[in-house]
Amino acid sequence: MFSRILIANRGEIALRIIRACHELGVEAVVVYSEADADAEYLQLADDAICIGPAKPTDSYLSIPRIISAAEIADVQAVHPGYGFLAENAHFAEVCAECGIAFIGPTPESMHLLGDKIAARDLANRARVFVIPGSEGAIEDEAEAIKIANKIGYPVIIKAAAGGGGRGMRVAHNDITLRGALGAARAEAEATFKNGVLYVEKFISEPRHVEVQVVADRAGNALHFYERDCTIQRRHQKLIEESPCPAIDEKTREELCKAALRVVKEANYVNAGTVEFLLDKDNRFYFMEVNTRIQVEHPVTEMVTDHDLIKWQLKIASGQTIDLRQKDIKHSGVAIECRINAEDPANNFAPCPGTISKFIPPGGMGVRVDTHLHQGCTVSPHYDSMVSKLIVHKKTREEAITTMKQALREFKIEPIKTTIPACLQILSNSEYAKGQIDTSFVERYIG
Numbered sequence: 001m002f003s004r005i006l007i008a009n010r011g012e013i014a015l016r017i018i019r020a021c022h023e024l025g026v027e028a029v030v031v032y033s034e035a036d037a038d039a040e041y042l043q044l045a046d047d048a049i050c051i052g053p054a055k056p057t058d059s060y061l062s063i064p065r066i067i068s069a070a071e072i073a074d075v076q077a078v079h080p081g082y083g084f085l086a087e088n089a090h091f092a093e094v095c096a097e098c099g100i101a102f103i104g105p106t107p108e109s110m111h112l113l114g115d116k117i118a119a120r121d122l123a124n125r126a127r128v129f130v131i132p133g134s135e136g137a138i139e140d141e142a143e144a145i146k147i148a149n150k151i152g153y154p155v156i157i158k159a160a161a162g163g164g165g166r167g168m169r170v171a172h173n174d175i176t177l178r179g180a181l182g183a184a185r186a187e188a189e190a191t192f193k194n195g196v197l198y199v200e201k202f203i204s205e206p207r208h209v210e211v212q213v214v215a216d217r218a219g220n221a222l223h224f225y226e227r228d229c230t231i232q233r234r235h236q237k238l239i240e241e242s243p244c245p246a247i248d249e250k251t252r253e254e255l256c257k258a259a260l261r262v263v264k265e266a267n268y269v270n271a272g273t274v275e276f277l278l279d280k281d282n283r284f285y286f287m288e289v290n291t292r293i294q295v296e297h298p299v300t301e302m303v304t305d306h307d308l309i310k311w312q313l314k315i316a317s318g319q320t321i322d323l324r325q326k327d328i329k330h331s332g333v334a335i336e337c338r339i340n341a342e343d344p345a346n347n348f349a350p351c352p353g354t355i356s357k358f359i360p361p362g363g364m365g366v367r368v369d370t371h372l373h374q375g376c377t378v379s380p381h382y383d384s385m386v387s388k389l390i391v392h393k394k395t396r397e398e399a400i401t402t403m404k405q406a407l408r409e410f411k412i413e414p415i416k417t418t419i420p421a422c423l424q425i426l427s428n429s430e431y432a433k434g435q436i437d438t439s440f441v442e443r444y445i446g
């Protein structure tokens with residue numbers, strides 16, 4: 001195991017990684033920007049290094065500054081967390097060149113899976129259902145129209161460098177397809193500096209289901225079951241749960257096995273997530289692979305009783321996974337609510353500010369992952385997620401009841417948060433029945 005690592009991230013995930021390190025006897029050095037200089041979690045780290053001003057490009061996104069911090073701190077490895085540099089293959093490459101282990105997959109898999117067309121192709125080779133669509137990139141309008149008429153409208157145009165919903169457009173006929181192509185191309189160019197596009201059949205009212213996987217360098221690949229992340233708003237997840245309430249045991253097994261075939265085909269190492277769309281007939285289709293630990297990993301930790309960050313550290317340090325698939329069990333139901341400093345009554349506008357009152361909830365099966373405390377300041381420079389509230393209970397009904405109680409107990413004042421929005425969703429009868437799709441939040445909350 002490493003003796004000392006650098007955490008190239010901030011907020012709750014930096015704290016989450018510090019905790020995992022200390023449980024493994026690993027020293028954790030954390031970087032911070034001037035905006036985070038007063039953050040209390042810095043005190044829990046074995047060292048903290050200021051890497052620049054608030055602006056992410058000059059601090060948390062600056063490869064030279066992070067590498068310099070790693071050299072000064074004399075660490076053996078870097079954990080990127082999520083966001084920032086977590087899926088930057090170039091950063092992983094620079095780490096390797098500097099003799100620093102990247103706690104994540106190889107630059108090659110990050111590069112391969114970052115290309116959504118290459119990932120589709122890989123899933124195909126792994127005999128996993130992919131959504132019918134173009135073989136590869138679409139060259140021009142004529143080709144797009146030909147494919148759209150072959151697979152049938154509606155179709156969705158996606159960016160090869162995309163993910164997370166940017167550069168996507170839906171088209172219902174040849175005429176709207178022309179406009180959608182131009183708009184998607186421009187957005188993809190602007191966002192990813194890569195205008196390569198592909199086309200898929202549009203799946204209406206799907207659920208988003210993803211499988212947590214962990215693989216080591218010896219070729220062992222294990223899954224930790226699925227998460228349902230259907231409750232999203234404008235491609236931002238609000239509530240996640242495990243297991244997915246919509247699928248039976250047989251579908252679950254097929255889904256998880258499909259995810260493992262993808263992972264093995266990619267020679268993937270470390271923790272990752274294979275994303276699927278579930279259609280109304282409960283058929284699942286491969287979408288993409290996320291090559292990082294995700295925000296919602298705690299729901300998987302609660303139902304499987306495995307610490308995924310510890311697995312990441314063990315695997316990156318060269319250990320093999322001393323577990324068999326049949327020894328990974330899931331029990332009960334876990335739900336996570338993302339608490340963002342946003343005003344649900346004002347179109348979810350960010351609400352930074354200083355916290356005068358902070359009272360986290362508690363009780364059996366309640367977990368709070370946060371870096372917040374009374375007197376701290378939520379900066380306008382970063383993502384608005386300030387806390388994750390996770391409950392784990394025997395049944396989904398109990399989990400919903402406990403989550404509602406915990407949300408009511410949670411006091412974060414005076415800033416506005418997504419707590420009321422989460423309560424509203426959890427009180428909805430369709431949600432209680434598990435009868436939801438990706439348009440749920442827009443329909444019920446706005």
Ligand code: MV4
Nearest residue numbers: 131156163164165200201202203204208232438
């Ligand atoms: C789709 C789709 C319907 N059909 N692909 C959105 C994020 C990106 N990862 C893929 N997304 C979608 N791809 C086909 N062929 C619908 C979405 C989608 C969506 C997916 C998951 C969760 C929420 C969503 C909200 C809108 C659209």
